[in-house]
Amino acid sequence: MNWYRIKQEWFSNIRGDVLSGLVVALALIPEAIAFSIIAGVDPKVGLYASFAIAVVIAFTGGRPGMISAATAATALLMITLVKDHGLEYLLAASIFAGVLQIVAGYIRLDRLMRFISNSVMTGFVNALAILIFMAQLPELTNVTWHVYALTAAGLAIIYGLPKLTTAVPSPLVTIVVLTLLAWLMNLDVRTVGDMGEMPDSLPVFFLPDIPLNLETLMIILPYSAAIAVVGLLESLMTQNVLDGLTDTRTNKARECKGQGIANIVSGSMGGMAGCAMIGQSVINIKSGGRGRLSTFVAGVFLLILVVFLAPVLTLIPMAALVAVMIMVSIGTFSWGSIKDLKKHPMSTNVVMLMTVIVTVSTHNLAYGVLTGVLLAALFFANKVGQYMEVSSRLSDDANDPRHRIYEVLGQIFFASSEKFLESFDFKDDVDKVTIDLSRAHFWDITAVRTLDKVVVDFRREGIEVEVVGMNQATATIVDKHAVHDKPDAEKLMGH
């Protein structure tokens, strides 16, 4: 145990951490309620989850000062599970997702993050922003003008107040003002109380009441896997964002395991699974939070507020929540990415936009990211495949006139092997061909097979072939797989 490090991570910024923790707690409450509504469960499920996850991750997370709680990204994945099987299965799925995340941490799946390009990350946050916004639409359709008025007033306070003072959280003022307004004027608008049960006590440990059999596992497994993947994606991306902001490098594997433990605890306290939140974490940094204490304070203060203020919280009009969530949506969106659309190459834009489109249409960030990663890989292969050129000349040697020398330059692999094959003239009137590979690199079996084909095709025309200048890496892969230089090559190739 390194006590100095523990002291650094927890107590090096006590004042700043406590203050920012309070700001974050106040911001977490409306979000936790809103995300519970997205998932289709009582607000208390999201609130207990946010408490449990924030407090546990403060100890177990890999990145001090990062805020984790119930999130939109994971809530979106739970909708059908809750509808078809109920809350108990959701709790079980949350716990199991945690187990999967711990496993992911041990087998270092965090390393896969390097395959997620910048455009995919941008697509991820943009899709998330759009989904959060879309989740507010049901609250804004078929309602009286009061709701629109309240929402507009809420947004005006959220964005106007910080121009006057940055000493109080403007979303909190919005909620207080709108709640008072709706209550005093006795407006007939939907309130948080209409959306389900609020927490009435401190959370207790209990295991979900489900049959422990294979059938249950098959029900929760797809949900758990999706939650685990999306949770880790958003957490590790948030970690990247924060590490970028504070110019530090923090432990990703520990974050994976930490998220897992947090979700297990959340699920056994009647909470849903969650993950790190980009918006809240940035708010935390902006409010002066650095250490683990800030996350811990956010969780504890949230619980205290919720348990003691539950009767008051039920009075909050949904319009106030919608205003806050619109702010979250706007804040999550990467504004720079719109401006970059003109600057960036088409392929980059396609990757970003497809990540957004697939996510928004499936409501599953994992599919969006997978699409983005595959597209980015294909574009990359295509680009690198273009770095291949074959030039040819006849030998200068007067004694050896019918001898053509091919020089290959660049990368030969599945994406460029077709072009490689087409670069040779098999109808040529020569006796000998030399293929100079000293500036080429063979990457895969497709490339090796294509070289074999080139050699064999020349030989079938009665032309002698010599392959020279294979560099070390090319030599290894050619030696392992090629047949043309083996004694029985002709037999193998069907001669």
Place this chain on the structure above:
Amino acid sequence: MSENKERVLAAIDGSRSSEAVTDYAVWVAQALSAPLTFLHAISNPHAPTKTNLSGNMTLGGREKLLEEMVELEEKRGKLERERGRALLADVLNRAKDRGFDNPEELLRNGDITEVILELEQSMQMLVLGKQGRDGDAVARHVGSHLSGILSMIHRPTLVTPLEFRRPESFLIAYDGSPTAYKLVEMAARTPLLQGLPVHILMVGEEKQGNWDKLQVANTRLQKAGFSTQVAIRQGKVDEAVSSYLGEKNIDLLAMGAYGHSPIRYLMLGSTTTKMIMRADVPLLVVR
């Protein structure tokens, strides 16, 4: 430890203690005939300076926050680097004036504790001042990083007071523990303390058992050619040791970095820390 020619590292921060650190570092490096490097770490916290509690998120707010921080830190970083270079130049001159021919300088970005621990493998002794830069205002305040560094470093560390006084004698705070014996062993071997009269002090009851323990240390040091004096005092360790130091006009205190419970470390600091606050002689802390 005298065989290898690993360097002596002296950490300076531009506080009042920097001059004394330089002089003591020169003394140590000359005695050990080791190379001497002066280290200054630039701490440029990568964090927003203005606390904004508005808790709202705006379009492009993430990007803007980063831009603002980069702009500010860039300026601050440049300034701090210039300041650090000037500081090191002063110190280097002072070391040359004191007769040390080719001192080296090292300027690093980062938290001083982290930087020192990274360099731990390449040094044989660390010299640093009792007061950090922020400690100037508070009398007897241990440099804010000192206890952290001491709790983690495995190399002998000399913690210097504000004034340099060439050590002419030294005291070993001895409690008969294996750590304390290691300290005696080190004192017997190091060229740094060779030839200086040594006092071995135990704080505890005056009973035969304690005298016996003292005798073990005494014999070892006498065998190494030291002229020794042993004593037992009663009372609180830090009080007893510092009054003995004053009484005998001793110029250096060698003590073990004693183990302490984590809770105590987090809340109060250790006996070592208390001793550092009290004594106005350099402390040689050995783990």
